[in-house]
Amino acid sequence: MKFGIAVFPSKKLQDLANSYRKRYDPHYSLIPPHLTLKEPFDATDDEINEIAKKLGDVAKHAAPFTLRAYKISSFQPVNTVIYMKVDAVPELLSLYESLHSSEFGGESQYSFVPHITIAQKLSNDEHSDVYGSLRMAGVDHEETVDRFHLLYQLENGSWTVYETYRLGGDS
Amino acid sequence: MKFGIAVFPSKKLQDLANSYRKRYDPHYSLIPPHLTLKEPFDATDDEINEIAKKLGDVAKHAAPFTLRAYKISSFQPVNTVIYMKVDAVPELLSLYESLHSSEFGGESQYSFVPHITIAQKLSNDEHSDVYGSLRMAGVDHEETVDRFHLLYQLENGSWTVYETYRLGGDS
DSSP states (O other): OEEEEEEOOOHHHHHHHHHHHHHHOTTTTTSOSOEEEEEEEEOOHHHHHHHHHHHHHHHHTSOOEEEEEEEEEEOTTTOOOEEEEEOOOHHHHHHHHHTTSGGGTOOOSSOOOOEEEEEOSOOHHHHHHHHHHHHHHOOOEEEEEOEEEEEEEOTTSOEEEEEEEETTSOO | OEEEEEEOOOHHHHHHHHHHHHHHOTTTTTSOSOEEEEEEEEOOHHHHHHHHHHHHHHHHTSOOEEEEEEEEEEOTTTOOOEEEEEOOOHHHHHHHHHTTSGGGTOOOSSOOOOEEEEEOSOOHHHHHHHHHHHHHHOOOEEEEEOEEEEEEEOTTSOEEEEEEEETTSOO
C-alpha cells in the first residue's frame, strides 16, 4: 500500500488553493490542498503499524509551526508545477528532518521546498500563461499548524486519511 | 463551517465501493467511501474546539466494532440512494447514540441505518437498472473498525479530515 504524510492548511487557504487547482491541477479531485511532508512510500500493514507508532513520537517531540504562504513560485525548468511557497521556518524543517531520519527511510532525493501545489502537468505554453497570472495574483497568508496526517492511496489514485497527529503531542 | 463525522473502511472495501461510485455517485470525488456517523452540522471555530474535545471522550469510552457489509440495499421510495448495508452491531449503535446525545445536538430526525453509499441521485429508471445489477453482485465483507474522523467541508463541497479518534482511546 502507498502512504504519504501531509499537512492540510486551514479551510480558508484550501479554498483559495482550490480556486486555482480546479482549473490547473489534475489532482484536484484526488486530495485536498496540502503541504507534503513526506513523498509517497510503500509499506505493508505490519510496517505501517510500526510507522504509525513512531509518527506519534515524532509528533510529540515536534512543535506547532507558522505556515506563511508568501508568494507564488514554480519548479520550472525541472517541471511545470506552480505552487504557493511556504516559509521554511525552523519548526517545519525540524519536523521534515524527523520524518526523513534513518528510521523513516532516510533522506529524500530532493531538497525540501515547502509548498502547496496549485497547478501541475501543464504544457510549457500553459505554464507561461498561468504562472504569469498567478504570480500577479500572489498570496499572503499566515496561520498556525498544529497537526499532520498519515494518508494512504486508493486504487483510483485518491487519498484517505489514516491517522491524525498533533504537534507537541497534545491529542 | 460545516462538519461531519464518519468512518472510512479499509482500502479493500473503499476500492470496491469506488468501483461502483465512479459511475453512480456524483459525490465520488468529494469524499472517500464512508459510513456516516453524524450528518453534517454547522459549528464555529470555538464550538468545534469544544466538540473536538468531547469527541475524544466519546472515543475513549467506545469500543472497536466489526463492520460487516452483507448486502446491497436501497432507500427507495424515500430516495434513490443504493448502499452496502452494514450490520448494526451493539458497539456501533452505542457509538452512534453517544454522538447524538444532548451534548451533540440530540437525536437525529432519521433512524440510524448503518450504510456505505455506492450510488445516489439516480433517476427512477436508472435506479431500477443499477439496483438490479448491484444487488446481484452483492457484498460480503467483514473487518474491524478502530477509528473515526471529524471532517469539515470546503467551498467546493469536498471534505477534509480535521481529527482522527481511536475507539477505546488507544491513540
